[in-house]
Amino acid sequence: MIEIRLNDGSVKNYDKGITIEHIAKDLSSSLAKKSIAGWVNDELYDLNRPILSNSRVTIVTKDDAKAFEVLNHSTAHLMAQAVKRLYPDAQFGVGPAIKEGFYYDIATAHKIGEEDLALIEKEMRKIIQEQTPMSRQVLTRQEALERFENDPFKTELIQELPEDEPISIYTQGEFVDLCRGGHVGNTKHIKFFKLLSIAGAYWRGDSDRGMLQRIYGTSWFTKEALENHLKVLEERKARDHRKLGKELRIFELNRDAGQGLAMWLPNGYTVRKVLEDYVYKLERKAGYKHISTPILGTKRLYEISGHWSHYRENMFPVMHRDGEDFVLRPMSCPHHALVYQSELRSYRDLPIRYAEIVTQHRYEASGALTGLERVRAMTLTDAHLFVREDQIKEEVLAAYNLILTAIQDLGLEIDYVELALRDHDKGKFHDNDALWDLAESMLKSLLEEENIEYIEMVGEAAFYGPKIDIQVRTAMDHVITMSTVQLDFLLPENFDLNYIGNDGEKHRPVVIHRGLISTWERLMSILLEQYKGAFPTWLAPVQIKIIPVNTEAHGTYAKALNDQFIDLDIRSELDLREEKLGYKIREAQTQKIPYQLVIGDEELNNNSVTYRAYGKKEQVTLSLEAFFDFIQAQIRTKK
RNA sequence: GCCGCUUUAGCUCCAACAGGUAGAGCAAUUCCAUGGUAAGGAAGAGGUUGCUGGUUCGACUCCAGUAAGCGGCACCA
Numbered sequence: 001m002i003e004i005r006l007n008d009g010s011v012k013n014y015d016k017g018i019t020i021e022h023i024a025k026d027l028s029s030s031l032a033k034k035s036i037a038g039w040v041n042d043e044l045y046d047l048n049r050p051i052l053s054n055s056r057v058t059i060v061t062k063d064d065a066k067a068f069e070v071l072n073h074s075t076a077h078l079m080a081q082a083v084k085r086l087y088p089d090a091q092f093g094v095g096p097a098i099k100e101g102f103y104y105d106i107a108t109a110h111k112i113g114e115e116d117l118a119l120i121e122k123e124m125r126k127i128i129q130e131q132t133p134m135s136r137q138v139l140t141r142q143e144a145l146e147r148f149e150n151d152p153f154k155t156e157l158i159q160e161l162p163e164d165e166p167i168s169i170y171t172q173g174e175f176v177d178l179c180r181g182g183h184v185g186n187t188k189h190i191k192f193f194k195l196l197s198i199a200g201a202y203w204r205g206d207s208d209r210g211m212l213q214r215i216y217g218t219s220w221f222t223k224e225a226l227e228n229h230l231k232v233l234e235e236r237k238a239r240d241h242r243k244l245g246k247e248l249r250i251f252e253l254n255r256d257a258g259q260g261l262a263m264w265l266p267n268g269y270t271v272r273k274v275l276e277d278y279v280y281k282l283e284r285k286a287g288y289k290h291i292s293t294p295i296l297g298t299k300r301l302y303e304i305s306g307h308w309s310h311y312r313e314n315m316f317p318v319m320h321r322d323g324e325d326f327v328l329r330p331m332s333c334p335h336h337a338l339v340y341q342s343e344l345r346s347y348r349d350l351p352i353r354y355a356e357i358v359t360q361h362r363y364e365a366s367g368a369l370t371g372l373e374r375v376r377a378m379t380l381t382d383a384h385l386f387v388r389e390d391q392i393k394e395e396v397l398a399a400y401n402l403i404l405t406a407i408q409d410l411g412l413e414i415d416y417v418e419l420a421l422r423d424h425d426k427g428k429f430h431d432n433d434a435l436w437d438l439a440e441s442m443l444k445s446l447l448e449e450e451n452i453e454y455i456e457m458v459g460e461a462a463f464y465g466p467k468i469d470i471q472v473r474t475a476m477d478h479v480i481t482m483s484t485v486q487l488d489f490l491l492p493e494n495f496d497l498n499y500i501g502n503d504g505e506k507h508r509p510v511v512i513h514r515g516l517i518s519t520w521e522r523l524m525s526i527l528l529e530q531y532k533g534a535f536p537t538w539l540a541p542v543q544i545k546i547i548p549v550n551t552e553a554h555g556t557y558a559k560a561l562n563d564q565f566i567d568l569d570i571r572s573e574l575d576l577r578e579e580k581l582g583y584k585i586r587e588a589q590t591q592k593i594p595y596q597l598v599i600g601d602e603e604l605n606n607n608s609v610t611y612r613a614y615g616k617k618e619q620v621t622l623s624l625e626a627f628f629d630f631i632q633a634q635i636r637t638k639k
Numbered sequence: 640g641c642c643g644c645u646u647u648a649g650c651u652c653c654a655a656c657a658g659g660u661a662g663a664g665c666a667a668u669u670c671c672a673u674g675g676u677a678a679g680g681a682a683g684a685g686g687u688u689g690c691u692g693g694u695u696c697g698a699c700u701c702c703a704g705u706a707a708g709c710g711g712c713a714c715c716a
Binding site for chain 2: 103111112113114196197198199200201202205206207208211212213214216242246247253254255259307310311313314330331333362364365366367368369370374461462463464467480481486513547548549550551553554578579580581582583584585586587588589590596598600601602610612617619
């Protein structure tokens with residue numbers, strides 16, 4: 001007999017070798033139905049894995065996040081079995097559960113296409129019908145290596161497992177896989193799944209190694225849950241900024257203009273200009289000085305800054321003229337350093353905060369380019385703060401708070417904050433451990449003092465220093481960097497930047513790189529997705545559409561109204577086309593214009609307006625004065 | 640960059656094609672109609688089927704190459 005301590009603290013005695021399945025049944029039949037796996041002490045057990053000693057047991061039910069993971073992991077195995085039946089030469093890399101499903105990496109001479117997904121699904125259903133048990137066995141390292149001796153992928157994985165780790169394999173019918181578990185115990189538990197896409201993926205995520213074929217899928221406990229998830233995927237597509245950007249005439253990409261080189265259309269540029277003005281004002285208030293420096297610079301400049309040795313691959317190639325090499329600028333720090341250097345600085349001058357709205361060019365890998373999200377020419381407000389060491393904390397914090405203000409004003413949400421640190425890959429990072437330690441500990445203690453939750457990302461730092469990155473999630477569920485604050489002790493060294501201290505001696509300033517809200521391109525992609533194209537009034541390209549009921553009778557009043565709005569800096573447009581009212585309303589709604597004003601006799605006679613807000617059905621009539629106040633308040637409060 | 644897929648009118652499109660040089664809706668144009676909140680009617684027009692080459696009597700259709708786009712992977716100072 002062994003003692004099993006349950007979740008509620010009670011202790012029960014069972015025969016040695018009891019399983020989660022039996023314990024669940026013993027507790028209640030409804031629990032048995034819902035149970036998927038169990039935690040035994042801190043290890044995840046399958047339903048049918050024997051428990052051999054006194055243990056703490058927590059039953060994992062379908063409602064637990066862990067159960068979704070187990071189900072998807074098992075579905076990955078099921079898929080692998082089906083793939084192996086269809087393509088017997090198939091060998092498998094890794095096949096984990098992921099946030100919304102699973103994938104499995106497959107090596108086979110057969111090129112898996114869209115049509116194959118249906119065939120694989122069919123085979124999977126066959127295996128489910130066979131009600132194949134999934135059973136666990138533990139092997140020694142030697143046995144495992146022998147078992148997988150013809151499988152280079154699994155052999156490699158086994159060799160990398162720690163010496164003392166038990167090696168488990170799972171068998172379902174003729175299919176055997178190296179796997180930690182847990183699993184659902186029998187393929188019959190897998191019911192509602194769909195294979196979604198095929199992709200290429202490097203073995204071990206290493207671009208120097210071979211590429212496998214990856215199949216993505218998703219698996220759920222109920223039909224509704226699966227259907228709901230598929231609907232979510234559809235909805236994501238509907239708010240894809242590339243689709244919305246085209247529909248709303250925000251930007252244009254053209255192969256003749258160049259890959260990743262976006263053109264801003266009038267609607268898009270209007271929004272961008274509002275953002276630029278907003279940021280300019282925000283920065284002025286925060287003590288930044290704006291400068292402007294060229295897009296083209298000498299290669300020498302980037303040699304001095306250190307970018308040439310660390311970043312050359314991501315720059316457009318050199319242009320040679322008059323015995324000088326020029327490059328398109330990929331970032332602003334070197335120019336800002338030169339501007340700093342242009343006068344003698346006193347400790348009293350610091351901090352000096354330079355901001356610049358500027359276009360930068362980066363040679364992004366062609367496969368990385370995605371609409372406005374990843375481009376090769378981008379315009380942004382880039383800033384560098386030149387500070388004394390004793391000002392670092394205060395200035396990093398101020399920059400961080402400025403970022404929060406902007407993100408809040410724009411109605412965006414932070415997904416998480418990341419502290420990017422170096423690792424010991426000396427080639428990747430500037431080599432000065434003392435400075436690194438100082439910079440990293442400063443950022444860390446600042447985040448902790450301010451109670452800012454963060455995730456440490458070792459090896460993700462910039463080559464010149466650690467950084468705090470603010471990550472957001474796109475509609476397509478990509479995580480991208482929105483804002484960044486980076487500490488840099490290297491740039492001041494490389495440019496020999498100084499200030500005169502109160503001791504009359506030269507001292508080294510520290511540079512803080514600050515990316516406020518990414519680039520206008522990326523920001524636009526995020527805003528489009530965030531608002532599904534329906535911009536808040538203060539950002540909307542067109543804020544008001546004025547629609548006279550009858551052009552002849554009401555056109556003059558409508559025109560006068562439109563002029564008044566424009567005088568108040570409200571982006572109003574007049575629709576005088578000879579079309580039905582309903583047609584014009586529909587078009588204004590489709591264009592997601594925040595307010596449509598219909599002007600007829602009633603409005604003309606009472607000096608009023610009747611508006612209909614985007615997405616709403618009701619009509620509201622207000623006096624002209626009241627509407628002016630209303631719309632201006634909307635804009636002022638960034639609604 | 641790598642793997643796979645896609646590319647037909649300004650836009651959208653599982654229109655078409657065992658290989659016989661293309662079709663719809665919307666938009667645009669013209670005409671008619673037109674007073675209250677999501678598409679009034681009619682007509683005509685619009686295409687070297689991404690590009691280059693090959694196979695063929697004949698290619699949107701098959702093949703090769705190339706470009707861009709899409710899904711991922713790698714990359715993202």
